[in-house]
Amino acid sequence: MMGSPAVILLFLCAVSAPVLGEKHSLYYIYMSLSKNVDLPGIYDFTAMGLLDDREIDYYNSKDQMKIPKQDWMREKMQSDYWDKGTQSRKSKEQWFKVNVDILMQRMRHNQTDLHVLQWRHGCEIDDTNGEIKYLSGIDEYAYDGSEFLSFDDENMRWVAPVPAAEPTKRKWDDVAILNQYTKGYLEKECVDWLSKFMEYGQESLRKHSPPDVHVFAKKSQTSSNRLTLTCLATGFYPKDVVVRVRKYRTTLPEHLLTSLGVRPNGDGTYQLRKSVDVQEEDTEKYDCYVTHRTLKEPFIKEWDGSCMDCTTGIIMGFAGGIVVAGLLVFMVILVFIFRKMFSKRSDAGSNAEGKGPVSYIKVSTGNGEQDKKTNGSKVQG
Known part of the structure; x- marks a missing residue:
């Protein structure tokens, strides 16, 4: 005898749910x-x-x-x-x-x-x-x-x-x-x-840290009328994380994004950033969608449309923090200076x-x- 649709759905979810190792x-x-x-x-x-x-x-x-x-x-x-x-x-x-x-x-x-x-x-x-x-x-x-x-x-x-x-x-x-x-x-x-x-x-090793999520835009280095929109998730542990750049809640395909992958911060946590170029006058809705085992539900951070260096001088505050963080990451990655040269491994x-x-x-x-x-x-x- 067939069960109710709800029971069947629960059964299928239980069977298909992956065991996370x-x-x-x-x-x-x-x-x-x-x-x-x-x-x-x-x-x-x-x-x-x-x-x-x-x-x-x-x-x-x-x-x-x-x-x-x-x-x-x-x-x-x-x-x-x-x-x-x-x-x-x-x-x-x-x-x-x-x-x-x-x-x-x-x-x-x-x-x-x-x-x-x-x-x-x-x-x-x-x-x-x-x-x-x-x-x-x-x-x-x-x-x-x-x-x-x-x-x-x-x-x-x-x-x-x-x-x-x-x-x-x-x-x-x-x-x-x-x-x-x-x-x-x-x-x-x-x-x-x-x-x-x-x-x-x-x-x-069991001490887990949730990601701190930022979304920001800067002038594109390859095109004068475009911006580079970046989603940054940082400070998380363990390193398994999902970061998606979305437009009107639709995930952009990975081949449109640029990323160096997950990188160590130097304090035992990690960071991951993904970027995409958009038109400077673009007013469409973009956001960062992040999931991590420390989060009970996905975290969504919307882009407010601002640009960090589109006016005279660079906006300080968060921008300065990114620069400092970048220097710290550079010192850590220096030891692995040729890591990305290996096609499959570091x-x-x-x-x-x-x-x-x-x-x-x-x-x-x-x-x-x-x-x-x-x-x-x-x-x-």
Whole structure:
């Protein structure tokens, strides 16, 4: 016997409603510069751990100490963890210094220009109903912002997108233990550390923040008679958010919008902005439509039709706040300066291969990261 329409509708909603899983990630990012740039906060070598894009540890070539960046990391991790981590990163710093020189020679780059060597490795999991599921692993290298080498986890081999990386790829693929360890680290060891960190930092990581939503317009940089209308959602955590630009309550298609995607603010929260060009005399109704797990219902912010810099001088107040926020975001993103260069993933520390045989083996030292150990006195793998 068929039920009532209301009962059937409720049943269909219950069946079709998606089970929202929690995605979590653990990444380690390293960046080495070929020379000192003499800028505050910028060092020859930096390294950090990121749990759900929140910084959990940090190291730089000036202080040469791996330090906690979260209270729970300081409380939960024993002193030997930081000692091992410090030694590991000192070793990586030297390894990067040698290899950035090797790559500059290979690329025929001179010593006067600034060059950057990067590496990122880590994993992402799904934690639905307490069940941990491995989603993906990343081990990527880059030089001057261009992808140099990456690990194909499924096929357990290295991928060289540029000819200069081919010698390294061949040598690394010839070392079976290297590829076996890399795959094992991504799928097992990294997941174990990620799960452990999630357990230790669960109280802090569960603190959710709602988005602060702004909508504003400025003169378009590409057309004198058009405005760039921007929807900005900022200060939210976790980073999963939906931002739509609407006209008369109808969502504009994404291909008409410009956006750099979700970006960190530097305080553990995120921001996302989406922009569209409109006619300067446009009087139609535009708004920002934002949904986030901290909101009981979608938040809608209407554009009042004003323009921030259409009169003499720039309107201060909120505009000034945007500039300051932009500078803060820039300082955070500087560490990931070449992140957007990767087509599918963000930045990575590049590794070079020299003239000699492979002398590069990754080993675990109990600090959550992949480590490097050389059989010879000089890294050339």
